[in-house]
Amino acid sequence: MPAIEVILGGAILGGLYALVAIGFNLQFGMARIVNLAYGEFLMGAAFAAFWMFTLASINPILGMVLSVPVTFGANWLVYRVLMTPLVRRARTREQLEGDTILATFGLLFVLRGAATLAFSADNRFYNYLGEPLNIFGFTFAANRVLAFALACVFAVVIFIVLNRTRFGTALRALAIDPVGAELVGIDVRSLSGIAFAGGGALVAAAGTLVSTFLTFNPAIGIEFTMKALVVVIMGGVGNMAGSFIAGLLLGIAESLCSYYVDSGLTLAVAYALFLIVLVVRPRGLFGTP
Amino acid sequence: MHTRLRRIAAAATVATLGTFAAAPVSAADAPKSIRIGYAISLSGVNAQGAATTTLPGYDLWVKDVNDAGGIMVKEFGKKIPLEVAAKYDDTSSAETLLRLEEKLMSQDKVDFVLPPWSTGFNLAVAPIFAKYGYPQLAVTANANDEVQLVKQFPTLFFFLNQPAHFGGALIEVLNKFKSAGQLNNKIAMLSVGDQFGAEMSAGFGAGLKASGYDIVLQKSYPLGAADLTNEIKEAKASGADTFIAASYPPDTFMLTGTAITQGYNPKVFYTAVGTAFAEYGGNFKDKVQGVMGIGGWDPNLPGAQDYYKRQLAVTGHAPDGWASPVTYASLQILQQAIEKAGTLDRKKVLDTIANGGPWNTVVGPIDLKTHIREHQIGAGQWQGGQFVGVSPSDFPGVKPVIFPKPAW
């Protein structure tokens, strides 16, 4: 297999990582919440797509019309009910981070256990658009290419919202300085809630896309959370473009490692990249300090 | 400690009384049932394998024995029925399994413990079985070190031979076509990242190299891997005529599906565990024609067809073409050993299993003096909707090989 095919394949997976990371960035960079249960919502969306497809033959892309707003709402509730008390009682940013890490850590086990109880720990898979597509002479599965394309579409939409609308500017102000944002009249509390919910919506989209070509079970969430964390740190907290590029990089690195070394080392690759960034540029490759 | 003292005192009393009584112990002393327990993967990545190969055999055996009134135990002079006193889900986690086995033996204190599914799990619990003295009739396990292991763990019995034996069966088939010039000597070999995969790729690899084959691709993938497209692509690009996968049911199915999608048609396509499942044929329908797999069985042995029909009728699961009948056979041996030993004492039953053979089973006569079942079919192939044995060629009941595998 020529190296270019490996890299292209990695970029396709990387597009999904980028989407997941952008959503996480909305929650971490803007709402200032470290959500360790982030991947569980991805898993939930994957199962939702699975049940909709196998029971009601609903096209998963169409199914997103349902699952994305639902996850948006669910995450908004999570923020209002679970995160707001922590936000209120935190005196410093570090304390908020610490408290949210603990609270979402517990939430992770609750969600994962509930999903395993409801769906059983077995692997699930469904066949949607599994036909091979020919791109530049290389064969890729249609569902993967579609997932990549949609991930890019979502990313572009987010960019436009963040950079060209007042709403987006307010969000960016939140990321840079919440106190200053409050001073200029931005309702930090409700905007953070919306940012958090937005992150959840993005991860639901990613979960649906992932479910079209990967085998999944209730335990996949944690790996995606870890990779989201790594990509966000690499790209710079609060920097959406950085997350996108870092996500692509992670996908390509994983694919290269899988081809040249072993496909069971994906986390090790992510951590190696994480360590390199930590040592060389702790701010992130493109981060704002 | 008090319980222990009490038990010793009770045993001494019974022994004393027993020597005075001329008549055998009355039937009134017999336990109500023979308590069986097992911990197995009811959920998780190993669940599919356990549900196809092992569980139906356990269920069928209990039903068959109880339909006949139970197992005759001479010590109590009557037939005693089986009772599944404890059945736990190890959720495909070795740690949970270890704790559950210890629970079965030290807390639930069942009479006999049936083994779990998979090579890795059977090897994991071997020390516990040995520590508590429970016979371990490991069916779904094969390891390169079997001879060494049964010496280390005197309670362990292997019903499947070493991977080298299965490798040898496949190599015999390959040699026939290589020497006729129809097959090149390149091999593409994938293995699942678990004990079974490691053992099989090591065992097969050594044999293949020794027979002059060149393993141009050798890669492992994690257990429960979500996607194997790259691996199939690499195999396709390697130019090998023979594809071997030391795989488990989830990946066996996934590799086959991916190979079909990618249009990968090597002359020999061989996957391991799962190939012999009825679901494999059911899932891929007529595309499975010519696919080779590990194991195989002879449906024409006495009792085999009857067993097949009964298992399908009772449990709804058709036996697979490899380890399902062996599972049932191992339980037949347990029953016959209890009957022959005349007691439920585990040490005596253990000795009888080893030395009381050969035993009559649905896979033919089995002798366990070496604690390993030696002679068996090594490789099978799907022919006309049936998974039949094809190697070693001197084994009764094997069919000739279809070569090359027809394109998907």
Add this chain to the structure above:
Amino acid sequence: MAGSVESDEDKQRRRRRAMAAIAALTVIVAVLAAVPWLTSDYGLAFMVNVMCYLVLTVAWALFSGTTRLVSLATSAFFGVGMYTVAMLIKTLPLYATFAVAIGVGAALALVVGVLTLRISGMFFVIFSFGLSEMIRELMVWWEINQTHTMGRYVFVPFDTTLIYEHLLGLVVLVFLVGWQLRRSRLGLALLVIGEDETVARQVGINVPFAKVAIFVVSAMFMSLAGALMAPRFGFINPNFAFNPLVSFQVVIMAFLGGLKRLWGPVLGVIPLIIFSELLQTEFPFWYSVLLGLVFMVIVYFLPDGVTGLLEEFWKALGRPLDLPRGLTGPLLDAWAWLSRPISLPRGIAGAIEERWSKIMPPAKEKR
């Protein structure tokens, strides 16, 4: 008390109290040491779990309790200790493998600490989150591809009783270290770091050194606990040794028991092990859900853990009972309250929200 001099009598009283405490503790330890002969196989297995998690939790609290950096890396060190023994058992005598296990744990902690603790607490926590998973992946890869075998036997004459006694000794040791730490300069420095790192730096404390030092000490205890548990089941594979549930349970036990007192972990470990024995083997997924819920309850409502709760209770008991209107007074109050008309201007949801904002401290002014 500044300026006052202790009388000889006070000194005598203190010495007597100290001796009484030491005597009591010695008796407790002696009784615990006799446990293998007092209970069944099953009871001993239970106690082994208790001792193991006690070591892990107290060691965890040495670092995370003082610096307030939540470490999720416990299972990494525990696993490293266990796996080192499994890998070296055929080539080295057992006690030598224990020593190497401690060394490997210390080395890993040093590397992780120096790389992440210098920069930010956040990075450390994130890093610790996946550390054990990553090491597990690496070990699986190593075993499959280099040694061609996934599991290793640790079949040595080191039975459960010996494991128990060694763990008991380790528990005593880690408690001693914790106790000494509170009295030492390092301990004080760590507490200041936990409160406010900037202040610590300004006061001249060598913050990175202190953090890494205590992190390494904590990791050494965890690795030794893992090493001692290696012979427990006779068989180890990477999935078994590196189990993220260990990290999670340790954090819960620490928070449940309370981080303020040295003996807090005891109150966290025992209930959780009982809980886990009842549920984990037969209902593992219910266990996961309930554990998560318990943890969230602790984070939201019991930041001081059970010890905090108990101390409040004790203090409340110590207060004199104050009933100016006797018993009938409160009863009349209750009746009047029950007779009030139910008024929910904002509906049930509004009522819940009001109650919630009363439970949680009201919004503070930011900075």
